[in-house]
Amino acid sequence: MPPAAENGAFCPQLFHAMPYATTLPASPPAAGRIPGSKAMWVGIFCEVTEFALMFAVYFIARAHHPEIFRAGPERLSLLAGTGYTLMLLTSGWCVARAVHAMRASRQRSSLRWLLGAFVFGLGYPVIKLFEVRWNLDHGLNGSAGVFIVTYYYLTFNHLIHVFWGLLGMIWVMLRTATGSYSAQEYSGLESFAVYWHATDIIWLMIFPLFYVLR
Amino acid sequence: MSETRKLDLAWIALVLLSVGGAALGGGPDADMGVTVLIALVMGIKVRIVCDHYLELPTATRRIRQAMYAFCYGMPILVILTTAFGNTLAQMTGALI
Numbered sequence: 001m002p003p004a005a006e007n008g009a010f011c012p013q014l015f016h017a018m019p020y021a022t023t024l025p026a027s028p029p030a031a032g033r034i035p036g037s038k039a040m041w042v043g044i045f046c047e048v049t050e051f052a053l054m055f056a057v058y059f060i061a062r063a064h065h066p067e068i069f070r071a072g073p074e075r076l077s078l079l080a081g082t083g084y085t086l087m088l089l090t091s092g093w094c095v096a097r098a099v100h101a102m103r104a105s106r107q108r109s110s111l112r113w114l115l116g117a118f119v120f121g122l123g124y125p126v127i128k129l130f131e132v133r134w135n136l137d138h139g140l141n142g143s144a145g146v147f148i149v150t151y152y153y154l155t156f157n158h159l160i161h162v163f164w165g166l167l168g169m170i171w172v173m174l175r176t177a178t179g180s181y182s183a184q185e186y187s188g189l190e191s192f193a194v195y196w197h198a199t200d201i202i203w204l205m206i207f208p209l210f211y212v213l214r
Numbered sequence: 215m216s217e218t219r220k221l222d223l224a225w226i227a228l229v230l231l232s233v234g235g236a237a238l239g240g241g242p243d244a245d246m247g248v249t250v251l252i253a254l255v256m257g258i259k260v261r262i263v264c265d266h267y268l269e270l271p272t273a274t275r276r277i278r279q280a281m282y283a284f285c286y287g288m289p290i291l292v293i294l295t296t297a298f299g300n301t302l303a304q305m306t307g308a309l310i
Contacts, residue, residue, distance in 0.1 A: 031272045066299050089228045093225035093267070
């Protein structure tokens with residue numbers, strides 16, 4: 001954005017007088033805006049609707065089989081569930097810092113935060129691999145009852161969304177590395193960020209339902 | 215307080231709530247009080263992500279309201295399903 005005089009008009013003298021700056025103070029986002037892009041929010045509300053329906057299935061199944069669901073969390077690995085949560089939360093924090101760094105025109109810092117987000121995000125499918133193996137060793141397969149079936153149904157759906165997010169993260173890292181985003185135009189990065197945070201939110205709901213609530 | 219500091223504190227709060235919330239799972243079978251506590255922790259964590267990472271306070275009213283409805287609806291449903299599970303089972307008997 002070119003510099004503007006106090007009345008909002010473009011001011012060429014100010015533009016030429018302004019020294020080249022590699023970092024800028026991060027300006028807070030304006031109120032009443034759409035974080036990211038409209039298209040991404042359409043996708044997020046589709047995701048939210050999809051999971052709302054699956055949560056409805058969970059609640060109905062729980063109402064019909066309260067004893068099975070009360071005993072369910074004991075059959076799963078709480079360590080794995082907590083591990084997913086910490087990985088996703090830390091990855092989400094890195095993404096939030098990446099967006100903030102981009103707003104401050106610190107592209108290199110933004111890329112480093114995104115790399116951190118990717119590493120922690122990758123922790124999710126890695127833990128999933130070990131957890132599924134552990135589950136199968138303990139007889140928790142698709143015929144292990146309504147609780148386990150609901151658990152697989154919801155968590156594998158969430159895993160798919162995490163995969164989409166990781167692919168998106170690779171894309172925004174490439175865009176950041178090639179200088180495609182700036183403090184003035186980073187809507188692609190922010191769109192990815194809102195998707196990743198929405199996926200975080202879904203997990204923060206899944207985690208207590210299957211690993212904690214008895 | 216700087217914005218980055220707020221993001222860092224939000225992350226610390228989320229980690230502490232997650233580890234503390236997971237500890238609730240190690241206890242004996244939950245009564246209604248534990249269920250409310252679990253729902254409360256869920257609601258607080260989701261609200262922190264909404265406010266500090268999703269930046270919903272600066273988002274348009276419709277996005278903000280829709281997301282808050284979803285985020286608060288879930289913990290409320292957890293409590294209602296625990297309190298009125300039999301009623302829900304009767305209402306949905308034809309589905310199962």
